[in-house]
Amino acid sequence: MRSLSGGCVMDVMDRLAILADAAKYDVSCSSSGSNRAGKPGGLGNAYSAGICHTWTDDGRCVSLLKLLLTNDCVYDCAYCVNRRSNDRPRATFTPREVADLTVNFYRRNYIEGLFLSSGVRQSPDDTMLDLIRSVYILRDEYRFNGYIHAKTIPGSSPELIERLGRLVDRISVNIELPTEQSLSLLAPQKTKQSIFTPMRFISGRIEERAQEKRLALRAPRFAPAGQTTQLIVGATPETDRSILRLSEGLYGRLGLKRVYYSAYLPVNEGRNLPSLMTAPPLLREHRLYQADWLLRFYGFNVAEILDEREPSLDEELDPKTAWALRNMHIFPVNVNRADYEQILRIPGIGVKSARRIVVARRARRLRHEDLKRLGVVMKRAAHFLTCEGRMERRPSVSLGRLRFLLSGKPPVQQLLLPFGPLEGEGL
Amino acid sequence: MIYIYDGTWDGLMCLIYRTAEDGVVPEAILRNGAEKQGLLFESARVENNSNIAEATASLLRKRVSGPTWGDAWFALLSGDDGADMALWHLLERVWRRGRRAELDLADPCIDAVRRAARHTGGEYEKYLGVTRFKDVGGILYAQIEPGCDVLPLLAGHFSRRLTDRGWVLHDLRRARAAVCRGADWYVTDMDPSQAPRIGSGEQRYQDLWREFYRATTTRERLNYKVQRTHMPRKYWKHLVETPGELHGDSLASGGA
Numbered sequence: 001m002r003s004l005s006g007g008c009v010m011d012v013m014d015r016l017a018i019l020a021d022a023a024k025y026d027v028s029c030s031s032s033g034s035n036r037a038g039k040p041g042g043l044g045n046a047y048s049a050g051i052c053h054t055w056t057d058d059g060r061c062v063s064l065l066k067l068l069l070t071n072d073c074v075y076d077c078a079y080c081v082n083r084r085s086n087d088r089p090r091a092t093f094t095p096r097e098v099a100d101l102t103v104n105f106y107r108r109n110y111i112e113g114l115f116l117s118s119g120v121r122q123s124p125d126d127t128m129l130d131l132i133r134s135v136y137i138l139r140d141e142y143r144f145n146g147y148i149h150a151k152t153i154p155g156s157s158p159e160l161i162e163r164l165g166r167l168v169d170r171i172s173v174n175i176e177l178p179t180e181q182s183l184s185l186l187a188p189q190k191t192k193q194s195i196f197t198p199m200r201f202i203s204g205r206i207e208e209r210a211q212e213k214r215l216a217l218r219a220p221r222f223a224p225a226g227q228t229t230q231l232i233v234g235a236t237p238e239t240d241r242s243i244l245r246l247s248e249g250l251y252g253r254l255g256l257k258r259v260y261y262s263a264y265l266p267v268n269e270g271r272n273l274p275s276l277m278t279a280p281p282l283l284r285e286h287r288l289y290q291a292d293w294l295l296r297f298y299g300f301n302v303a304e305i306l307d308e309r310e311p312s313l314d315e316e317l318d319p320k321t322a323w324a325l326r327n328m329h330i331f332p333v334n335v336n337r338a339d340y341e342q343i344l345r346i347p348g349i350g351v352k353s354a355r356r357i358v359v360a361r362r363a364r365r366l367r368h369e370d371l372k373r374l375g376v377v378m379k380r381a382a383h384f385l386t387c388e389g390r391m392e393r394r395p396s397v398s399l400g401r402l403r404f405l406l407s408g409k410p411p412v413q414q415l416l417l418p419f420g421p422l423e424g425e426g427l
Numbered sequence: 428m429i430y431i432y433d434g435t436w437d438g439l440m441c442l443i444y445r446t447a448e449d450g451v452v453p454e455a456i457l458r459n460g461a462e463k464q465g466l467l468f469e470s471a472r473v474e475n476n477s478n479i480a481e482a483t484a485s486l487l488r489k490r491v492s493g494p495t496w497g498d499a500w501f502a503l504l505s506g507d508d509g510a511d512m513a514l515w516h517l518l519e520r521v522w523r524r525g526r527r528a529e530l531d532l533a534d535p536c537i538d539a540v541r542r543a544a545r546h547t548g549g550e551y552e553k554y555l556g557v558t559r560f561k562d563v564g565g566i567l568y569a570q571i572e573p574g575c576d577v578l579p580l581l582a583g584h585f586s587r588r589l590t591d592r593g594w595v596l597h598d599l600r601r602a603r604a605a606v607c608r609g610a611d612w613y614v615t616d617m618d619p620s621q622a623p624r625i626g627s628g629e630q631r632y633q634d635l636w637r638e639f640y641r642a643t644t645t646r647e648r649l650n651y652k653v654q655r656t657h658m659p660r661k662y663w664k665h666l667v668e669t670p671g672e673l674h675g676d677s678l679a680s681g682g683a
Contacts, residue, residue, distance in 0.1 A: 041591070047584075059651070373533050
């Protein structure tokens with residue numbers, strides 16, 4: 001047990017409270033993407049779809065034991081609750097304590113595995129070594145085959161990232177701030193390079209591994225569940241468009257599995273930060289996730305969702321419906337004839353129902369009542385599709401009226417602002 | 428004709444064989460114990476015969492795709508109203524017309540089987556997460572009360588996962604338990620009053636878990652609705668942690 005400032009030794013319980021609380025600002029929770037059978041004499045396996053074990057009162061799922069190894073940090077990032085200049089209780093786990101907690105929680109089926117991150121003690125490499133030790137004890141000594149997600153520490157050496165990547169399922173570097181200006185403003189000790197260099201290194205290793213696998217060579221695995229990152233939303237003035245363009249690049253060029261968006265919770269006072277009274281922009285975060293889904297599963301690109309004139313997502317409508325309303329000339333789509341890709345673009349139809357439609361229509365001509373059975377949300381979709389060349393609902397007279405029907409909000413904006421929204425005018 | 432069978436997979440196979448033999452479409456299919464008094468229709472009880480079951484299954488299996496076969500099994504475990512009848516129609520149709528019949532996803536019977544399978548699948552996935560084992564002196568013990576008969580599915584999962592200890596998974600609702608030592612597991616009858624006492628050291632980890640659960644909650648974003656959408660109250664009873672506390676609705680507080 002490590003003694004803390006003041007010389008008192010804190011119980012595991014107290015340190016768990018501190019280090020779980022300190023880790024909750026990292027919103028990644030998934031335990032998916034790895035499929036690994038258990039081994040005799042070992043403990044655990046990885047279930048590729050991921051498993052949620054509980055939901056906290058904020059409605060978010062708990063899948064992994066999410067902890068910081070320590071909340072001591074030499075950095076002083078303005079947005080971070082653990083920054084050096086904050087007067088907060090500090091605590092540290094030893095690698096063995098982390099391993100012990102993980103195994104005992106896992107065995108009781110509380111968790112799917114471990115998500116370990118850390119504040120930066122002394123140097124990035126020292127911290128990385130402690131992360132590696134924790135994971136090594138789990139994998140080697142406890143023969144733990146469950147899921148492990150580890151964070152790499154910005155500025156640590158590639159050799160250590162390599163070692164960590166071979167032990168864990170998923171590895172991530174948080175970008176946090178979407179632009180270099182914001183980074184230099186709020187996290188002056190970090191640079192764009194210190195973040196993107198390890199990300200590029202990791203994606204390179206994952207790609208190499210994939211190629212080796214194609215050649216059927218037995219190579220040591222490297223983060224089989226891939227790489228993720230997190231962006232803070234609302235701490236800095238970036239638009240939704242610039243955030244999504246960054247995500248698009250990360251998915252495309254670096255092959256990231258997920259980008260997480262975290263509505264900024266004002267935890268610190270600061271000249272360059274929103275005031276402590278600011279509510280976290282939860283709706284904006286939600287819309288970003290919806291748009292992110294469109295990028296990953298629906299074949300959209302950012303240019304279709306947002307442009308320079310309209311760089312923010314519509315708060316009243318989900319981005320897919322908003323896109324459809326801007327592109328009414330494409331609709332209605334005939335579900336009995338259209339391609340899968342076209343059907344997927346109809347609001348109210350998801351990936352599963354689109355797939356079912358293209359199968360089911362081989363057996364019969366689909367009617368409106370069939371679509372409901374296939375999982376289509378007709379309340380929305382009815383405005384955008386036809387079955388037998390007729391629409392269930394008459395095309396709405398105006399876009400404003402349709403907008404109202406789909407968002408549940410009266411079309412005030414249309415009447416007040418015929419020349420587009422004025423700056424600073426919110427509804 | 429109304430057919431009554433025992434609700435097992437083998438029973439269903441025998442039932443399909445029997446109806447093929449009789450050359451009839453059943454008026455209804457009931458499970459043992461669920462038959463009503465004074466049936467208006469003629470009824471027949473289907474006896475189980477493992478040879479017939481196996482032969483029927485292997486014949487059917489050749490005509491049914493893997494996913495539909497899995498759906499059929501899950502639908503059977505759901506015990507949903509009408510699922511048995513829908514299953515019969517699905518299997519009979521696939522039997523006659525081959526896999527083409529499976530494509531007709533908009534058909535009410537095929538849809539009913541899919542929904543019943545999804546019911547079981549949903550509960551199974553939920554219990555993969557919310558099942559809580561306790562250390563009862565070297566072995567692990569957990570209680571569940573699922574609506575669908577997911578015990579065999581869960582037992583398979585935990586036998587692949589909890590490989591370093593023996594465990595017992597107790598379905599209180601059906602008074603049955605899956606017991607696992609090493610890699611093999613079996614299902615046996617177990618009275619709900621037979622719950623073992625927890626071992627020493629168990630309380631400590633339960634307390635640690637509750638502390639973690641509290642600490643990892645973000646109080647600025649409380650969202651009761653989303654919490655209950657993902658984890659309805661029926662899953663709370665056997666948890667160690669106490670959901671709903673910050674909403675004034677934990678089970679302990681006796682909320683609505």
